[in-house]
Amino acid sequence: QKEVEQNSGPLSVPEGAIASLNCTYSDRGSQSFFWYRQYSGKSPELIMFIYSNGDKEDGRFTAQLNKASQYVSLLIRDSQPSDSATYLCAVKTSGSRLTFGEGTQLTVNP
Amino acid sequence: SAVISQKPSRDICQRGTSLTIQCQVDSQVTMMFWYRQQPGQSLTLIATANQGSEATYESGFVIDKFPISRPNLTFSTLTVSNMSPEDSSIYLCSVMGARDGYTFGSGTRLTVV
Numbered sequence: 001q002k003e004v005e006q007n008s009g010p011l012s013v014p015e016g017a018i019a020s021l022n023c024t025y026s027d028r029g030s031q032s033f034f035w036y037r038q039y040s041g042k043s044p045e046l047i048m049f050i051y052s053n054g055d056k057e058d059g060r061f062t063a064q065l066n067k068a069s070q071y072v073s074l075l076i077r078d079s080q081p082s083d084s085a086t087y088l089c090a091v092k093t094s095g096s097r098l099t100f101g102e103g104t105q106l107t108v109n110p
Numbered sequence: 111s112a113v114i115s116q117k118p119s120r121d122i123c124q125r126g127t128s129l130t131i132q133c134q135v136d137s138q139v140t141m142m143f144w145y146r147q148q149p150g151q152s153l154t155l156i157a158t159a160n161q162g163s164e165a166t167y168e169s170g171f172v173i174d175k176f177p178i179s180r181p182n183l184t185f186s187t188l189t190v191s192n193m194s195p196e197d198s199s200i201y202l203c204s205v206m207g208a209r210d211g212y213t214f215g216s217g218t219r220l221t222v223v
C-alpha cells in the first residue's frame with residue numbers, strides 16, 4: 001500500500017463547477033496534511049494545509065480532513081481555467097518529511 | 111514564507127560527469143530537503159540535510175551517488191554523481207518555514223545525454 005494515494009486522473013470540469021480532489025494516507029499517526037498546486041514546468045506551490053478534523057476554507061479552496069477514515073480532500077469552487085494544474089497531496093511523516101501522492105491532473109474547460 | 115534561490119535552473123550533462131545544485135535560503139532554517147521529480151511523476155524525497163550533521167538518506171538513495179553539503183543554516187548543495195540518463199529529472203530543494211508551510215526552490219531540470 002502506498003503511503004499517500006490520490007484519486008486517479010486526469011480530472012476535467014467545466015468552468016464554474018466544483019472540482020473535488022481526494023487523498024488517502026496509510027500512517028494513522030500523521031498529523032499535518034498539505035495540498036500543493038504544480039503548473040507544468042514549475043515547482044509546487046502551497047495552497048493550504050490542515051491539521052484538525054473538519055473543514056478549512058481559504059477563498060475558493062476548502063480542505064477537508066477525516067483522520068478516522070485517513071482521508072483528506074480539496075474542493076475548488078467556481079473553478080477557473082487558471083486552476084488547470086496538477087494537484088499534489090502531501091502528508092508530513094516522521095522527521096518532518098513530506099510524502100507526496102502521485103498527483104491529480106485537473107483541467108478546467110472554458 | 112522563506113524564499114529559496116536554486117541554481118542552475120537547467121543543465122545538459124554528459125553521462126559519467128557530476129553536477130552540483132545549490133540552494134540559498136533568505137532565512138535560517140534547520141532542515142532542508144532534497145527531492146527528485148522524474149518525468150511525469152510526483153516528488154520523491156532524496157534526503158534531509160541538517161546543518162552540522164550528516165544528511166539522512168531515504169531508501170534507494172545513497173551518499174556516494176547524491177552527496178549533500180550543509181555548511182550553514184541558509185545554504186545546501188546536492189551533487190548528482192557519475193550521471194546516467196536515468197538521472198534525468200527535476201531536482202528540488204525545500205525548507206520548512208514558519209507555521210509549518212514547506213517552500214520549494216524553482217527546481218533544476220537535469221538532462222543527461
